[in-house]
Amino acid sequence: MSDTPTGDTPTRGTPPRGTPPRGIPAGGTAPGGTGRAGWHRRAGLLPVGYLVALAGVALVHPFLPPWRWLAIHLLLLGAVTNAILIWSAHFTTAVLRAPAPEHRRGEAARLVLLNAGVAGVLAGGGTDRPAVGVAGAALVFAAVVAHLLWLAARLRAALPARFAITVHYYVAAAGALLAGVPVGAWMLVADDDSRPRLLLFHAHVNLLGWVTLTVLGTLLTLWPTILRTRMADGAPAAARRALPVAVSGLALLGAGVLAWWPVAGAAGVALVAVAAGLIARPAVRAARHKAPASFAGWSIAAAGGWLLVALGLDAWTLLAAPDADTAAGRFGVVLVPLLAGFVAQTLLGAMAYLLPVALGGGPxxxxxxxGRLDRSWAQRVAMANGALAVLVLPAPPYVRITTSLLILAALVQFLIPAVRILIAARRQP
Incomplete structure (x- = not known):
């Protein structure tokens, strides 16, 4: 099979087969209309703000007893969940070829609800006030329900679209988060023998469901756009095959950890890995046709590798643990490559590509x-991934501290220009 579609001679005015739909930002072109640019000037501050807070927690963590919990939730519930709500709405409109929204009141209301909930969860979990945390979780749940209903309504109203499978990934991802949020809220108020199994369930459906499904669905169109090349043959078909495999894996994994059937749990992880592999094959073909040449491309490529590493470690951890308590205690081995390697690098890579275009202002x-977000990109990618490779291996404490600081430095190198760009964009007329 060739790396690019062949045999297609599009008619005049028809985009070539394998071209991402209009509305997916493409390098060198600004999105039409000042309304969308203005929206992203404001909304873009949310994930960046949480990442700044995450960097702050990392710097003062010796003085914060719950720093690890705060760092995880600042990244996943704060930065990542805001980015997902913002950009999945954008991509849904683009891939379904829906008209641009006349206003953003619905999106703004969902983000206000979400961030009120995030504040409650962080306050409740960070200060040991479970009632505040549960109330915050209820607001997060409501925001995601509203987002899910919006996605479903867009799907029902849309004409058949080649890339509509992306939105089906978003729907499945939202369903996974809605299963994980109540379990997380329950863990704020309950502490019994079921806690390790609940922790494993909460972590897996949020990370492999909410985050990973969203990433896999988005990369169908975003990856070739970042590479500035055509989508590889078979990419939409691969995405359609991968979704039921991933959802089946998540269901099996969730049941396996809740009932503590480690073989079933590991089998579920394996199915998620198979789904990721199905998505990766056309992505690799596209990269062979035109290799990544930016921070966004290499960061996302490295993230894909770390996802497969994390899934392998996850399956091994479940199979090797004699009980759920041991598996939950060892899950930190999985979290390092999954959070720092996959989630954080995917988020930063996507933002490095999307923010410059979405903010408008012309080519x-x-x-x-x-250019500012790509500055020293090779050094940053190499430093972060080299440090991460050392961090996942057994090492003395001083080595782990040094490598952690290098990863933090790579994050700060992204945040400084990102904050400056957003502030400068907000000053535009």
């Missing part, structure tokens, strides 16, 4: 922003 402004 010159887009190139300037992209």
């Amino acid at each position: 010159a402004a887009v190139r300037d922003r992209a």
Whole structure:
């Protein structure tokens, strides 16, 4: 099979087969309309703000007893969940070829609800006030329900679209989060023998469901756009095959950890890995046709590798643990490559590509922003991934501290230009 579609001679005005749909930001072009740019100037501050808070927690963590819990939730519930709500709405409109929204009141209301909930969860979990945390979790749940209903309504109203499978990934991801949030809220108020199994369930459906399904669905169109090449043959078909495999794996994994059937849990992880592999094959073909040449491309490529490493470690951890309590205690081995390697690098890579274009201002402004976010990108990618490789191996404490600081430095190198770009964009007329 060739790396690019062959045999297609599009008619005049028809985009070539394998071209991402209009509305997916493409390098060197600014999105039409100042309304969308203005929205992203405001909304873009949310995930970046949580990442700044995460960096702050990392710097002062010796003085924060619950720093690890706070760091995980600042990244996943704060930065990642905001980014998912913002960009999945954007991509849904693009892939379904829906008209641009006349206003953003619905999206704004969902984000306000979400962030009120995130504040409650962080306050409740960080200060040992379970009632506040449960109330915050209820608001997060309501925001995701509203987002899910919006996605379903867009699907029902849309004409048949080649890339509609992306939105089906978003629907499945939202369903996974809605299963994980109540379990997380329950753990704030309950502490009994079931806690290790609940912790494993909560972590897996949120990380492999909410986050990973969203990433796999989005990369169908975002990855070739980042590479500035055509989508590889068979990519949409691969995405359609992968979704039921991933959802079946999540269901089996969730049941396996709740009932503590480790073989079933490991089999579920294996199915998720198979789904990721199905998505990866056309992505690799696209990269062979045109290799990544930016921070966004290499960061996302490295993230894909760390996802497979984390899934392998996850399956091994479940199979090797004699009980759920031991498996939950060892899950930190999985979290390091999953959070720092996969989740954080995917988020930063996607933002490095999407923010410069979405903020508008014309091709010159887009190139300037992209250049600032790409500055020293090879050093940053190499430093972060080299440090992460050392961090996942057994090492003395001083080595782990040094490598952690290198990863933090790579994050700060991204945040400084990102904050400056967003502040400068907000000053535009």
